[in-house]
Amino acid sequence: MSGRTRRSGTTRGGPGEPPEGSRAGRDPHLERLSERKQEVRERVWAALERERAARFPGARGRIPNFVGAERAAERLAQTPEWNAAGTIKANPDAPQLPVRARALADGKIVYMAVPRLAAERPFLLLDPSRLQVSPRAAASIRGAASAGRPVKVEDLEHVDLVVCGTVAVNRSGARIGKGGGYSDLEFALLTESGAIDDRTAIATTVHPLQVLSGRLPETGHDFRVDLVVTPDEAYRPRARDRPTGILWDHLDDERIAAIPALREIRRGPGGA
Helix, strand or coil, X not given: CECCCCCCCCXXXXXXXXXXCCCHHHCHHHHHHHXXXXXXXXXXXXXXXXXXXXXXXXXXXXXXXXXXXXXXXXXXXXXXXXXXXXXXXXCCCHHHHHHHHHHHHCCCEEEEEXXXXXXXXXXXXXXXXXXXXXXXXXXXXXHHHHHCEXXXXXXXXXXXXXXXXXXXXXXXXXXXXXXXXXXXXHHHHHHHXXXXXXXXEEEEXXXXXXXXXXXXXXXXXXXXXXXXXXXXXXXXXXXXXXXXCXXXXXXXXXXHHHCHHHHHHHHCCCCC
């Protein structure tokens, strides 16, 4: 794959664009970009509901728990990226539960972020060699909170594969999450620490209705995925596009204050 490349298939904002919920509401252009992302989400959520492709707890307002998530996880597990990975960072949402369980069953280290990155140790380490419960039980949000060991950003091992939740994705690998901006912050924090680098692959599992044609709005802190997996196929966008660390001008003081890891980096050497 090529390196950090801007592709014409996606609309990006300017260099000062923050995550939704940060500074987006202060600039009319940024606010419109946020609105466009939400329009895409609403369209995908409606399609999943209309086609009865979303399971409990539903599609709207979240990473959709799509019908076929187990088959998508199985297909991901057949890819070279999966087989080469010893350590995975996975999102905690319901549709990726089969991915997390399979990773633990396959003997892979799994990292999950704590909600809103609000703890001093914002990631949970799940080591399959130390589990006292089944991989399926440990991979749930409640199970991970019990079976996982909280770790600081700097204590994470190198991440071979990131598995992220997605509301919408296109064939160029551009993705839209549920709107909180935490996946992007997790990615930026781990890029800053060196746990994520150019060797790290990024994958998402989705329903076919979540795969859109044409442009998707993006900001400078958004990352694209290297591998899109549905229950029926896996494909690889040809060009990578990912930020190289934390974009401090995308974050307001309130967001930084709410996330201990950001506060610590900002105070330390190299912090903004």
